[in-house]
Amino acid sequence: MLNRPAYRLNPQDVGQKKGIGINVLFNNNTNVFNQTFTTKEQVKSNLINYILTDKGERFFNPQFGGNLRASLFEPDTTFDSVAARLETEIIAFIPNIIIRDIIIKKQSDLNLINLVLEYSINNQNDNLVINVSTTNLSR
């Protein structure tokens, strides 16, 4: 008998279609906000929101944020410590995901950090790629 993969369904993802939250991309032509309707979508938005926020940026929550911009000029070329910190903090703020890998690469000539986050939510794998530079944050 073949082992069937185990799926976990969040109650919010079944039944009538309901809005979970909003997507961080505020570039919808018709609406200001793009709604998310699945936990997977929403978690991705939450991750982006967390990683692209600097510490101290959030009112009354100074520890919130990936603080990647502050790491741009760190001499640590492997960024192992940053990856370890991020893993700990992300689990604290978004506990329903499992982080499988965090890869951070620095392109010193471009003043750019490239972050690849591989994670799973409800046994579904997903990944996130974010580039952080001195001038902008993008994914």
Add this chain to the structure above:
Amino acid sequence: MANVPDIKYFDKDFNTLKQDLINYARTYFQNNYMDFSPSAPGNMFIEMAAYIGDILSFYTDTQLQETLLLYAQERKNIIALAYALGYRPKITSVSTVNLDVYQLLPSDGAPNYAPDFRYTLRLGKNSSVKSISKPNITFITQDLVNFRFSSSFDPTTITIYQYYTGTTNPQYYLLKKQVEAISGQIKTTTFNFGNPEQFPTVVINDSNIIQVLSVTDSENNQYYEVPYLAQDTIFDETLNISMNEPNYYNDNDNACFLLRLKKVDRRFVTRFNDDNNLLLEFGSGVTSSPDEVIIPNPDNVGIGLVDGISKLNMAYDPSNFQYTNEYGVAPSNTTLTVTYLVGGGAEANLPSDDIGLGSVVNITVDNFNLNNSILTIVENSLRFNNPEPSSGGGPGETTEQIRLQALANFPTQNRNVTKADYLVRALSMPAKFGYISKAYVSQNYLVANDTDKQNFITNNPLALSICVLSTDINGKITTTSNTIKQNLKTYLSYHKMASDAIIIKDAYYANIKINFDISVLPAYNSQEVLTKAITEIQNYFNIDKWQINQPIIYSNIYNLIGAVKGVQSVINVDITNLAGGNYSPYSYDIKGATKQGVIYPSLDPMIFEVRFPDTDIYGKVVTY
């Protein structure tokens, strides 16, 4: 039931606002938004709304706080609230001192060699005198110094200064008076005014401003400072001389000034702003017509409106009359010269004998065809000195002091409401307008004649009686002169309620003599004990401690003498009345007024006085 959103109105801070916004979204938007975790992007917008709510709550609280004097924190708001309550903050504290002022006075020569008072000088108010050790510190005199005037509260002392050579005939006398002076420096600035403008303001940008001394325009019109622009009268003092007042000048030995109210159209108010500069605000009038023509009356109210039945319930804008002289004339097309006083500070607290250098003095002399060379000597002889150190100089009031002073000032409002208010106000009249040494305030009473009934006495609810007494040059009680009473009437009118009536009367005074007998313990010196007992009685009857309508209680005197060390027993105390001659013209029946060991004053307000304590208190030691 209508679906009314459950809005919480008691949230004020970020956390409670955020939590209630989350609860609100959970309740009313449960199908559109569910992720309230800290990392959710939507949370950012909830927090931003809570942030704005927190700020709005803060400013709402702050604005309310800053409108209440008890809680306001910003200095400019506390100053504004203090002014609104009628208190004028002090931004510097001046040092004060009593200066001795000297002048030489020639004798009138043979045969009497008496002082020739034609050469007496008058030194104007605001004369300035410099410190010897710190010449940059000056003191400004606060009153006129009139060497010709002498009274118990403003005496002129005369000593012989120089004799004619080889004789004992005085050639020059030395006159000495005292005047109060404050540390300060007179400065002047000018302001140009163009076209007429309502309520124009100008600011004197200087530090440690004490007060504005004068404001005059290009045409030499004087502008007067008033507490409020709506107040159109000020106190005006004029010398009590025959030229100014033929009715009262005979009393100028006890009231050298006459107090009058003067109506002023040109006026201004001053306010310190939060950086301690002084702002002057003028009125709004642009017409030269007198006020009386412009104030509202049935003829000019509603000018321009159609008459008729519809006018009966017409509302009129009271500010129609605001743009007249009612708030004073606004200066226009002129230049105002403002003279003001700056100074104060702790450095102006100087030691004694240090103030008297290079004075700027405004001297006037009456024209009696005087000898010019002698007059020059007299004028050059003017000297100042401070026998006591100057004191009181320091920084101005702190914000907290302004708050407390304004709160304390508010209940009184400078007005007389209670009997105690009238008493204090009468006693505080400046001495140059006459000295009220004793005052007693009571409800006035009426004596009514009724043909059917007996005469009866009843309270008059519409009037107060103020019974007053003064002191003569020797500090003895005397009847208050009509001039002083006239000045008191003017003075009180400024502070009395519009509906109050005040009747100023003379109080009576009765002089008494005290005889007492004591026995002394064997081990004590009789003379010494007796002297101590007499001293105790003298202190007890010191007129400064006595008030009108105060009874004499025999047991108090017995106890007082009995407490003197060495007194074995007080055998007898006898109090009798003295009248006529150097004593009071009023006699008093002491025996008839004595009930159960207390000598009561008369129904008409009166005071007991031991006029000559050295002779009117007589004690003896009885031995067996």
